[in-house]
Amino acid sequence: MIKVAIIEDEPAVRKEISYLVQQETDVELVGWSDTVTNAVKLIEEKQPDVILMDIQLRDGTAFDILKKLTVIPQNIIFITAYNHFAIKAIKYGALDYLLKPVDQTELNEALARYRRKSENNPQWMQRLSMAQEALHASELPESIALSSIQHVRIVPVHNIVYCKGDGPYTFFFLNDGTKELISKPLKYYEELLPQPYFLRTHQSYLVNRSHISGVNRSEYIVLKNKEEIPISSRRKNSILNQLFPEK
DSSP states (O other), X not given: OEXXXXXXXXXHHHHHHHHHHTTSTTEEEXXXXXXXXXXXXXXXXXXXXXXXXXXXXXXXXXXXXXXXXXXXXXXXXXXXXXOHHHHHHHHHXXXXXXXXXXXXHHHHHHHHHHHHOOSOOTTHHHHHHHHHHHHHOSSOOSEEEEEOSSOXXXXXXXXXXXXXXXXXXXXXXXXXXXXXXXXXXXXXXXXXXXXTTEEEEXXXXXXXXXXXXXXXXXXXXXXXXXXXXXXXXXXXXXXXXXXXXXX
16 A cells, blocks of 8 residues: 655645545555644654645745655655746756646546656755755756656756757757757746746747857857757847847
8 A cells, every 4th residue: 555645734625635545546545734843743653655745834845844854755746836936946856746726637647656666766855955946046046857758867057058849848958968858848948947048049949048159140049069049030039139138
């Protein structure tokens, strides 16, 4: 049986999640908590396999709970209302999350991902730290976790030269000459890598401004590595104004 604990301070939401969890035939609900202090006690006593944890409680955050634990669990599924900053932070760490109201299908899929998990993730603490940093960052966080089918790679943002969208996928081209294929669309990363740091020069391209050396005939961005990235006609004026603002 998979032991599950729920950390949630909204009674109605907690009741609904409890009901959904108990519909799973191989899951045992071992307890719930609605405060940071009680959550720490529950996790250390019950040692659940999976924790469904609200990122924002009345008396603190999920990260406050994790700081107080002797051993940090690796199977946390964060729960959040549609809060732009919380979701953005979770995405930076490529962490698993569910939006309120929690949907049975999405919960099933999250638990299925746990069942498929075969080994510990040595980058787990780093990914949690990145998410916490992103939650409070006023500027672009230093790193982002890129989750592919094979692995999760922690990449400093300044090492991303550009991203190229291909339908539901995004290729990340890095300054060491390597690239990563991620099964998320370019629009997903446009929010995480925003202006003025990255420029959406074309429907298929998102370019790190720090790797731009110039513009060729107002049709192509020229990168420091000599590659050329197309500029779409409808974005041309905006791109040129950002790169060469009038004084």
